[in-house]
Amino acid sequence: MAKRSIYARELVNLMAGHWVARAVYAAARLGVADLLEAGPQHVEVLAKKANAHEGALYRLLRALASVGVFTETEPNTFSMTPKAELLCSDHPNSLRPLVLLWNELEYSAWDDIVHSIKTGECAFEYRTGSPFFDVLEKDMESARIFREAMAGASRLIPLAISEVYDFSGCNTIVDVGGSHGNLVSTILSTHPDLKGVIFDLPNVVESVKNKMGDEASRCEFAGGDFFESVPGGGDLYILSRIIHDWDDEHSIKILKNCRNAMGSDGKLLLVEIIIDTNNESSFGNWLDLHMLVMQGGSERTEAEYRRLLDAAGFELTRIIPTGQWQNIIEAVPASI
Numbered sequence: 001m002a003k004r005s006i007y008a009r010e011l012v013n014l015m016a017g018h019w020v021a022r023a024v025y026a027a028a029r030l031g032v033a034d035l036l037e038a039g040p041q042h043v044e045v046l047a048k049k050a051n052a053h054e055g056a057l058y059r060l061l062r063a064l065a066s067v068g069v070f071t072e073t074e075p076n077t078f079s080m081t082p083k084a085e086l087l088c089s090d091h092p093n094s095l096r097p098l099v100l101l102w103n104e105l106e107y108s109a110w111d112d113i114v115h116s117i118k119t120g121e122c123a124f125e126y127r128t129g130s131p132f133f134d135v136l137e138k139d140m141e142s143a144r145i146f147r148e149a150m151a152g153a154s155r156l157i158p159l160a161i162s163e164v165y166d167f168s169g170c171n172t173i174v175d176v177g178g179s180h181g182n183l184v185s186t187i188l189s190t191h192p193d194l195k196g197v198i199f200d201l202p203n204v205v206e207s208v209k210n211k212m213g214d215e216a217s218r219c220e221f222a223g224g225d226f227f228e229s230v231p232g233g234g235d236l237y238i239l240s241r242i243i244h245d246w247d248d249e250h251s252i253k254i255l256k257n258c259r260n261a262m263g264s265d266g267k268l269l270l271v272e273i274i275i276d277t278n279n280e281s282s283f284g285n286w287l288d289l290h291m292l293v294m295q296g297g298s299e300r301t302e303a304e305y306r307r308l309l310d311a312a313g314f315e316l317t318r319i320i321p322t323g324q325w326q327n328i329i330e331a332v333p334a335s336i
């Protein structure tokens with residue numbers, strides 16, 4: 001095939017990327033993976049159970065089977081695949097809440113990506129008139145889906161952090177923007193001498209308080225605004241996927257509040273993707289655009305994290321890979 005025609009095909013496939021995403025969403029919204037948990041099903045049965053049009057559902061599942069989400073094991077009969085299993089509601093690492101979040105509350109903000117690129121502003125706020133987290137504070141159902149989406153998509157991150165980071169010498173960790181509490185509960189469960197504080201917006205903390213397991217007795221829950229202040233008394237402050245939500249000005253404010261809350265021998269851990277400077281194909285580059293569109297935030301390079309930390313009175317000491325997309329970026333108060 002002529003090279004030009006190969007390029008055209010490749011570009012068309014990229015251009016149609018959101019069709020694939022929307023098809024995954026349709027299957028997730030209809031609960032198809034949940035219906036296939038018990039075993040293969042004929043599309044006629046699936047359509048009845050999912051309250052869908054049989055022919056249209058067949059075309060959806062045939063398309064998804066071509067990208068490894070479901071498989072057609074016999075004519076018109078579909079089965080689960082490892083990717084499809086992650087769309088089940090009760091899978092411990094379920095990605096279903098994340099698909100619903102990206103395609104419901106968040107999707108229409110992408111209609112205004114051109115505005116974001118022209119102005120550097122957040123498309124979500126331009127479209128709805130409100131910053132993203134203000135909407136979640138007022139809409140409990142969206143807040144619940146957001147929390148579940150964050151928890152499902154990040155189930156492996158707390159485990160990785162508790163395995164790769166050496167917590168010796170540390171007494172109290174403060175999880176700033178701790179949301180669902182998975183990070184603190186995982187670290188406490190493997191480090192019985194540690195205590196933890198989960199700090200987040202008041203509504204978020206209220207809803208997570210009663211859901212903590214055995215570790216709750218070694219845990220404090222604090223509601224507040226990290227642009228105002230951060231709880232004192234910790235010796236390790238962790239911000240997992242917080243700084244990428246914000247532009248530099250807001251990020252420096254949060255980091256300065258952490259600096260003010262900790263003693264001079266405290267430590268700070270940022271858990272974030274680090275953008276490769278060689279433009280390798282990377283999820284981080286796409287999440288970076290999503291952060292711009294949704295929150296006016298940004299994924300950053302190592303040099304950008306160094307500059308940000310420096311501006312807030314910290315010195316970056318090391319970067320520890322976790323085996324996940326995110327790295328641990330460790331920093332200490334800068335010597336004066």
Ligand SMILES: C[S@@+](CC[C@H](N)C(=O)[O-])C[C@H]1O[C@@H](n2cnc3c(N)ncnc32)[C@H](O)[C@@H]1O
Pocket residue numbers: 133150151154176177178179180199200201204224225226227239240241242245
């Ligand atoms: C992207 S989520 C990260 C959650 C969690 N750390 C994780 O890694 O899964 C960002 C968190 O920041 C919290 N947050 C947003 N604005 C805040 C504020 N002004 N003060 C305190 N927490 C805030 C949100 O409620 C949310 O839980």
